[in-house]
Amino acid sequence: MAASDSFATEGNQPFFHFYLELWRNDTFLSALRVSVWVAFISTTMALIIGLFLTRAMFRLFKRDDWKFIAWFPMLIPHFVAAYICFLLFAPSGWFSSVVFQIGWLETMSQFPVFVNDPMYLGVILTYVWKEIPFVILMLLPVYQEMDLRYEDVSKTLGGNRWTVFKTVELPWIWPISLEVFLILFVFVLGAFEVPALLGVTFPKMIPVLAYDWFYQAGWVNRPLAQAMMVILSLLAIVAAALILTFSQRWRYKWASRRDDS
Amino acid sequence: MTRKRKLWMRLTMLSLFMLIFVAPVILMFLKSVSFGWSWPDWRPTQFDLRGWRVVFGDPRIFSSLWNTILIAGVVVMLNFIIATPAAYALSRFHFRGKAIIESLLMLPILIPVLAIAMGLHLTMIRLGLTDQVLGVIFIHLLPTLPYAIRVLKSGFDRLKNEWEEQGAVLGANSQTVFWTVMVPLMTPSIRSTAVLVFVISLSQYVLTAIIGGGTVSTLPMIYYPFFTSADEAVIASFSVLFALLPIMFLILFEITLRVYLRVIKRP
Amino acid sequence: MLIKVEKLTKSYAGQTVFSDLNLEMTKGEIMSLVGPSGCGKTTFLRCIAGLSFSTSGSIYVNDVNITNSKADERPVVLMFQQPLLFPHLTILENVTYGLKYGKNKSKKQERIERGLAILEKVELAALSGRYPNQLSGGQQQRVALARALILNPDLLLLDEPFSSLDPSLRSSIRSWVRDFLKKEGVTALFVTHDREEAMMMGDRIAVMKEGIFQQIGSPKDVYQQPKSPQVAEMFSEGLVMEGFFLSPDHLTLRPKTSLKAADTEAFDATVEYKILKYGHTFYHVYVHALEQRVVVLSNHEFLDGEQVELCYKRISLQTYNKNHPVDEGKSSKKLSR
Known part of the structure; x- marks a missing residue:
């Protein structure tokens, strides 16, 4: 429906009128840039840190009671996480106070800008904190099902840490990691709550911009907002299709290889 | 790795976990009960419940609190009613087009819900579902159902068919087997689903704003304007309230589960 | 005849799993069903239990046709390879499950008394308040047996119930189970792929291969006078x-x-x-x-x-x-x- 509204034409305007207009719109382009930047960085960081933590915890603890600590951020709504980020990283925040007490600062304004900054560092930090638990909870079952004897084989054959990881763990976690990356990337791309609190007026992230346009007086920009969302959806679906077929084929190949052996 | 070193590593990792995941929330709690804690104090000097008094003194917060709990509770229930049979069918049966249905169910995770909400807005106006609780409940199903189905499906996947068959050969009909064998064995998945869905519903601002049109007031509707207010203790108290709701829900849910198990356990 | 299976045939996805199986059992008899894996013996057992349905043929228990009744309506109980004790229930609660939720519900007091009585018989009454994960594998199988027998089934089906136990435990528990079933006069159909186990447990042996009963007879007959080269290869040592x-x-x-x-x-x-x-x-x-x-x-x-x-x-x-x-x-x- 968003699609049909965004195709609606007035008089002799071409079919893709709103899409062409979007493409020439600097506000949109900068929003797209910053959205992809935030989604990519925060998702990659969450995935890497989550992977590291899962590996470490999985090896250190036989029982998985510890995962309830990791569960904790999942209980906190996104915008509360944003507030916590603000509490910690704002110029008037806790870290700034600590750095002042150490004596490295003289005024609040000397503290680097982490929230409401054009690089969206605060937003990225919030997402990383919120999504690490999700990564852990998705990866942990895979690690628990993994046959660690392969690891011993690889070690006795003289593989170093990286080789062991590459040949034993990666084949197992690769498909699920891709899936997690995809889910989180798309989520961050389309979520409104955090950038609405910790973002800046320019550039806005796409969801915030879409919401603004959607409610602007007279609904003039509503088709534009909808066109933007359609583009975002299409991007997400195409990416999903690509990544899922790729990982599916890959999983299939790997499964058949294991049957042969 | 020697045992001593392993123990030491465990302690380090646990403290790291606490530091990253729990400590920030504790800081927020301290903020909510402190008085005049501002830059550059690194710790609170005086304690006071003023923030909490302001939050609970606001009548709008009380009615929104009720709305929020009502919506989230109904959304959790609807999720179980819809997701359980769907997840069961996806886990146990093989049928043509299963892969397509599974992908379709994943779509709301992949397509930004904002896009769906904007698209559905006009339709929902026509159906008369906007500006009322029912419409908000409906729109909250979008971001929650895919997760519920996923979590429950993997729960069913882990549960071998033989458990149901064992119940059947002992003479229990399939409904009894479901309530006395499947539900108890699925408690981890059920708990995860309930809490996840509750938190997602609780966290919705933009969907509630669009479909509820400002008429349906939930806690996030009030939270956003509050955020810009200067009173840090008040906003901290409000935030802690948000963090407390899922925890209280979890406790309540856990008690219900325990009572239920106690009831079906009697020999 | 207590149990009568007539011309039971099952095919699935165009392939025959087993065909034309005939079997008769008298009360108190233990029959071993032996055959290589994939010969259809487990499917046959599941059809008798009502967990799977045959394509044609019929099953009678006490002259009642149960071919199309559901698993929970049959006077037949199946014991699986794994004990499958419900982990959220204590031993006593596990044993009385069928009495509480089955067709013939009995009063609570009676359930407890009967549960304790049968646990006494399998020598586990002292553990009635424990949970399954606190029991050894052999004890768990005995509880599973008690949970099945408390229902007084007309026929007890056992699907390789000892295969999950380690070898030393296996030989002691199977002779115990055999003595117990004989003492209680239970009619049982016992599936295994182990020739020795089949001879030890069964009054008679049915040898199954490629979905057909190759021979049914006493262990001695089947061992010494196999009916076909297939039986001889599988069962005899000559x-x-x-x-x-x-x-x-x-x-x-x-x-x-x-x-x-x-x-x-x-x-x-x-x-x-x-x-x-x-x-x-x-x-x-x-x-x-x-x-x-x-x-x-x-x-x-x-x-x-x-x-x-x-x-x-x-x-x-x-x-x-x-x-x-x-x-x-x-x-x-x-x-x-």
């Missing part, structure tokens, strides 16, 4: 030839140089190795002409690799069972006709 069978109790070993008696034939064979068991020496020999291995008891001393002769009396050469029909009951009918 020499299998086209058209003939040699039971292992008729085979002797002797050095190659010996003279030949008039009524005796011999195969050339090579000793591969020997093992000592039950105070005797058993030789594993390879018979060149038949390309088969056989184990023979001998009091002579032979060396590994030694060429020997494997002798048998001509008279002991038997044909595949023209005179030992499938089922004693049926054969007597045939003879009287």
Whole structure:
């Protein structure tokens, strides 16, 4: 429906009128840039840190009671996480106070800008904190099902840490990691709550911009907002299709290889 | 790795976990009960419940609190009613087009819900579902159902068919087997689903704003304007309230589960 | 007849799982169903339990046709390979599950009394308040047995219930189970792929291969007088030839140089190795002409690799069972006709 509204034409305007207009719109382009930047960085960081933590915890603890600590951020709504980020990283925040007490600062304004900054560092930090638990909870079952004897084989054959990881763990976690990356990337791309609190007026992230346009007086920009969302959806679906077929084929190949052996 | 070193590593990792995941929330709690804690104090000097008094003194917060709990509770229930049979069918049966249905169910995770909400807005106006609780409940199903189905499906996947068959050969009909064998064995998945869905519903601002049109007031509707207010203790108290709701829900849910198990356990 | 299975056939996705199976069991009888994996024996068992449905044929228990009734409505209980004790219930609660949720619900007091009584019988009454994960594998199987028998099923089905136990435990618990089933007069159909286990547990043995009952009879009959080369290969330890069978109790070993008696034939064979068991020496020999291995008891001393002769009396050469029909009951009918 968003699609049909965004195709609606007035008089002799071409079919893709709103899409062409979007493409020439600097506000949109900068929003797209910053959205992809935030989604990519925060998702990659969450995935890497989550992977590291899962590996470490999985090896250190036989029982998985510890995962309830990791569960904790999942209980906190996104915008509360944003507030916590603000509490910690704002110029008037806790870290700034600590750095002042150490004596490295003289005024609040000397503290680097982490929230409401054009690089969206605060937003990225919030997402990383919120999504690490999700990564852990998705990866942990895979690690628990993994046959660690392969690891011993690889070690006795003289593989170093990286080789062991590459040949034993990666084949197992690769498909699920891709899936997690995809889910989180798309989520961050389309979520409104955090950038609405910790973002800046320019550039806005796409969801915030879409919401603004959607409610602007007279609904003039509503088709534009909808066109933007359609583009975002299409991007997400195409990416999903690509990544899922790729990982599916890959999983299939790997499964058949294991049957042969 | 020697045992001593392993123990030491465990302690380090646990403290790291606490530091990253729990400590920030504790800081927020301290903020909510402190008085005049501002830059550059690194710790609170005086304690006071003023923030909490302001939050609970606001009548709008009380009615929104009720709305929020009502919506989230109904959304959790609807999720179980819809997701359980769907997840069961996806886990146990093989049928043509299963892969397509599974992908379709994943779509709301992949397509930004904002896009769906904007698209559905006009339709929902026509159906008369906007500006009322029912419409908000409906729109909250979008971001929650895919997760519920996923979590429950993997729960069913882990549960071998033989458990149901064992119940059947002992003479229990399939409904009894479901309530006395499947539900108890699925408690981890059920708990995860309930809490996840509750938190997602609780966290919705933009969907509630669009479909509820400002008429349906939930806690996030009030939270956003509050955020810009200067009173840090008040906003901290409000935030802690948000963090407390899922925890209280979890406790309540856990008690219900325990009572239920106690009831079906009697020999 | 307590149990009567007539012409039971099952096909799935265009393939026959088993066909035309006939089986009759009297009350208190234990029948072993033995066959290689994939021969359809588990599916047959599941069809009798009502967890799977046959394509044609019928099943009667006490002359009641149960072919199409659901699992929970049948007077039949199946014990799986795993004990499958419900982990959220205590031992007593597990045992009384069927009494509480089954068709004939009994009062709470009665349930507890009967539960404790049956736990007493399987010697686990002291553990009634424990949870399954606090019990050993053997104890868990005994609880599973008690949970099945408390329902007084007309037929107890056991699907390799000992395969999840370790070998030393397995032999002790299976003789215990057999004695227990006999003492309680339980009618049981016991599925296994282990020949020894089948002989030990069953009053009669049904040998299944490729979806067909190859032979049904007492362990001794099936062992000594197999009905077909397939049965002989699977169940007996003698020499299998086209058209003939040699039971292992008729085979002797002797050095190659010996003279030949008039009524005796011999195969050339090579000793591969020997093992000592039950105070005797058993030789594993390879018979060149038949390309088969056989184990023979001998009091002579032979060396590994030694060429020997494997002798048998001509008279002991038997044909595949023209005179030992499938089922004693049926054969007597045939003879009287």
